[in-house]
Amino acid sequence: MPTTIPGLLREAADKFASLPVLHSRGADGNLAPVTYDELRVLVDRVAAGLVAAGVQPGERVVLVSENRDEWLVADLAIQTAGAISVPLYPSLPAAQVRPLIQRVSARLVIVEDAKQLAKIDAIRAELPLVETIVVIEDGDAPADRKDVIAWAALRTSGDQHLVEVEERYAGVQPDDVATIIFTSGTTGEPKGVMLTQSNLYLNVAAAQKRITLLPGDRMVVLLPLSHAFQRIVTYLALMAACGQYYNRTLRRLMADLHEVRPTIWIIVPRMADLMKQRVVGNVAESPGLKGKIARWALNLAPAIGAAQNNGGQLGGLLKLQQGIAEALVYSKIREQLGLDQLRFAVSGGAALAIATSRWFHGIGVNLVQGYGLTENTPVVSCNPESGPVRYETIGPPVDGCEVRRSETGELLVRGPYVMAGYLDNPEATAEVIDEDGWLHTGDLVEIDPDGHIRIIGRSREIMVLASGKNVAPVAVEEQMEAQPLISRAVVFADGQNVVSALIVPEYEPLWAAVQAAAPSAERDAAGAWLESPAVRQVLDAEIAAANANLASYERVMRYTVLPRDFSLENEELTPTMKIRRTIIAEHFAAEVAAMAGVTAKQG
Structure with a gap:
């Protein structure tokens, strides 16, 4: 082997000599297969x-x-x-x-x-x-x-x-360094992660046991191949004779999905959220009886997904409603998205909101969540693609990956997938891999008796309120972003009396909600409408719904609505669409300071 x-x-x-492995789009625009x-x-x-x-x-x-x-x-x-x-x-x-x-x-x-x-x-x-x-x-x-x-x-x-x-x-040789992957640098200078040939090969083999790809499967590749997770899945597709189709531009994504009809899809949470928003937004504008039925079905989807969590069964009335919604709405949505032949999708790279998981399962899309980090090649754990899925967890560890929870609650990982080290940086390597070979992930977790892992925050991102209470911003942000009118939330708490947040709303749905609440409201191009009482009224309800799921000291008590989203061009996002909290804090220093009740430092 x-x-x-x-x-x-x-x-x-x-093994698969004459089977197609890649599908290239030629000058004529048509797809042509490349065999093994x-x-x-x-x-x-x-x-x-x-x-x-x-x-x-x-x-x-x-x-x-x-x-x-x-x-x-x-x-x-x-x-x-x-x-x-x-x-x-x-x-x-x-x-x-x-x-x-x-x-x-x-x-x-x-x-x-x-x-x-x-x-x-x-x-x-x-x-x-x-x-x-x-x-x-x-x-x-x-x-x-x-x-x-x-x-x-x-x-x-x-x-x-x-x-x-x-x-x-x-x-x-198996111990040779195969690749150096630079981390995306959310908290500082990128580090060069050295992964060996055996790191890569063994992680691929372990992933295949958890998310089984089959000969004849089809995968539209959207995540960058530079991303460690997509790289491993690409090698896995090579191992399993799963055909790969590279999406070259987001403008062609829907066309590629319709043409390929993938059976497998690898995404990050942001992509799932955007797809959900697109569907909900289109349905919100649908007129007549069909529109009413579609909105009823989409509003029902989270309840269906919640009932199916951990292998749960639908009750009598909900099962009947699900059958009607499937026949009239869900099957048509999957077909319109090009996902009607999808066996499963895997989300990785960041935390997938529970609400998003419930919604996709509700409409019949088997979206499972995995977890990894580049330093572990990257796959640590994943929910299985068949059998019970637990939305609130990242699944149990894959074969060969040891995990344990430290005294401080940090997830530690050990096994054949742990990197050889950081390039030319033995000090940084020693900081994350201890003398017993445990990789310190920086993620705070809970591990259930059955081995399922639940991420509850980042040890390096724990914020301390003036009262001394610890706040895990990721957990708060997940609750905020689970609300339909909130696209992104970035939380701040260090040294403050209360938790505050920068909010990027779903602009069009928010405007629709504002018009419904205040028909005389006016929208200006400069974004001043975002500071209106009508917007506050609508978003206050969203914030209150999110706060209901948080401890009293974790609740967002102050927030600022931003007129634009964060961007890669402004270096506020990594190439994998994770937020760079420090840079965002610098770019919006005045807003953060105002919420904290202090004066921003002038640069």
Whole structure:
């Protein structure tokens, strides 16, 4: 049995030679399959091209691209050549890319297109070690530059090195570092997580036992392949002969879902929330009897989902209502979303709100929650894709993953998936992996007698009120964001008398609610309407509903409604759409200070 990712590809290619593994969209816009045999040949030829370009075993090769077939080919080829794959999010600005390339001492960088090439060129003077840039989009590779190689040329430039590629492949060992993944940096400078070949392979094998992919399954890949969770699921799809379709742009997402009709989907909570909001928003505007029936069905969905939690059965009346709603509404919604053939979806990367889980299960979408962190390759636990699902938990640990709760309530993890360490940072490594091999996750948990894990907060994000009470902001934010008119909430409590929050509302539904409460209300483009008494009246009810599920000291007593959402461009979100609390606090310092009853410091 192979315990390396190149070995996984070779084994799968031998087993599924003629089956399609990737589906590329050609110049004509149609999808064309790539078989396992074709993928293996392509990977070997690109690996040979890398050898011809001077890439040595153990060398770090940087990859900066959006999702596409060539991303996977490049990643596999780098590893087959015995080198280390270093994927970077293509959304990162040049100023953030520069130090990462410097830290891995990369001599060769693979970029997607002219945009990414320009990014590297802008910082090239500060990257003296970079000798070669490979451009995937052949037409974007300047023909007059000796330091730039077009992808097509790379594929054919190393055929004389194919024998050496076989020798390199044979030399790849389970303990070799396979990839360096830089954390998204929600709390500071990104750290380079070093994952070995066996880390990756064994985590894939463990994940397959919990979320079983089958030959013939179809997956639309939306999460960035640079994301550790999507990377593992991509390797898992290779292992299981699950066809992969890379969504290249959100504008095409609905079209891709309709065309592919996926049986498997991997998402982050934000995507689930946006899809739910889209459905609810469309139904809210539906006229006549059909609209009334659809709204009744969607309002019923959370109750159905709640009843099904942990294998629960629907009672007589609810079962009858569910049957009617399924026939008239739910089945049609799944078809409209392109999810009518979906076996299950997995949410990871952040906490999935219980209300979101209930809603999706209510409309017949089997959405399960998993948990992991890059330092554990990343999968730690997951609810099973079949059998009882517990919405409030992240499931039990996968096979081979030991977990325990520390005296302070922190989740500790140990096993074959724990990283080799942080790149060039033994001090930081020692801070998170203790002498007994336990990885300190930073997440506060409760572990049920049956092994299910429940996240209750982040140890590093615990805030202390002036009264001395500890507040876990994530738990408060989850309650806020479970309300239909609240898109995002960022909580502050340190040193304050009460908990406060910055609120990003669902602007259109909020305006509809305001109009219903105050028909004479007016909406201005500048956003002053968000400060009106009518908006306060509507949102006060939302806040009160969320506060009802919190301890008295955890309740949000002051809030500010923001005129815009947080953004990646403003560095308020990570590439995986997690909030950067410190930066948000800086950008909205005046609002945070006003809620705390102090004067903001002027920069």
